[in-house]
Amino acid sequence: MKVIATNISKPTTIVWNGKEEQTGIYKYPVNEPIFLGKYDVAKDTVIDRKHHGGIHKACYLFSADNYEYWKNLYPNLDWNWGMFGENLTVEGLDEATLKIGNIYKVGECKVQITQPREPCYKLGIKFGSQNILKQFINHQSPGTYIKILEEGYVKAEDTFVLIEESDNSLTIQQFYNLLYAKVKDKEIIKTAISNPTLPEYKKEKLKKYL
Numbered sequence: 406m407k408v409i410a411t412n413i414s415k416p417t418t419i420v421w422n423g424k425e426e427q428t429g430i431y432k433y434p435v436n437e438p439i440f441l442g443k444y445d446v447a448k449d450t451v452i453d454r455k456h457h458g459g460i461h462k463a464c465y466l467f468s469a470d471n472y473e474y475w476k477n478l479y480p481n482l483d484w485n486w487g488m489f490g491e492n493l494t495v496e497g498l499d500e501a502t503l504k505i506g507n508i509y510k511v512g513e514c515k516v517q518i519t520q521p522r523e524p525c526y527k528l529g530i531k532f533g534s535q536n537i538l539k540q541f542i543n544h545q546s547p548g549t550y551i552k553i554l555e556e557g558y559v560k561a562e563d564t565f566v567l568i569e570e571s572d573n574s575l576t577i578q579q580f581y582n583l584l585y586a587k588v589k590d591k592e593i594i595k596t597a598i599s600n601p602t603l604p605e606y607k608k609e610k611l612k613k614y615l
Contacts, residue, residue: 406565407495408495408512411493412434412492412494413450414429414449414450416452417429417430421526428527429449429452429490432492433485434486438559439558439560441556449492462519462520462550464492464516465549466491466492467489467491469495474544479533482533489528493559503549504518505571505576506573506602507567512558514553514556519550521550524541542585594612598611
């Protein structure tokens with residue numbers, strides 16, 4: 406996996422249900438390294454800290470490989486890296502093989518794969534259609550959040566070097582599909598619950614299905 410772009414945002418005002426609010430989803434590429442901190446990316450905007458930022462969601466990665474798919478669906482948008490609100494646009498990121506708990510060295514940082522992105526209405530506002538939420542779920546390529554084990558700078562062209570593979574087999578795509586499945590696979594639930602990297606609140610929600 407290789408970093409194609411580093412992206413941050415400024416607060417942007419949107420209107421939802423007749424009320425103004427701010428969001429940090431309107432990210433744009435910068436021609437400089439970005440600093441990945443324990444709780445967020447330096448100089449980036451995180452408004453809703455209940456759902457973004459923090460230990461398990463300090464930085465969001467999205468695959469550059471998926472951009473062409475979405476450009477074909479939404480050709481009239483002003484396309485650039487950071488379109489999905491990701492801090493790092495990454496070439497070669499494959500959710501079907503990316504294990505939750507894997508640890509990588511990238512730039513000056515050591516990072517751990519934690520959980521997929523679950524889309525909300527703000528993505529729909531940015532794309533001009535709430536239909537993208539269902540499309541995003543069905544496409545099964547949500548990108549991933551990472552935990553920052555060692556802080557530092559990351560820049561475009563840096564590569565992810567696997568330094569510790571998770572003993573747990575759960576992939577980002579498996580967990581993502583599990584979250585939205587009407588009938589949930591109990592074996593995958595058991596694998597998720599036994600994964601030491603997943604946040605406890607995620608595991609607690611799944612236990613009721615066993």
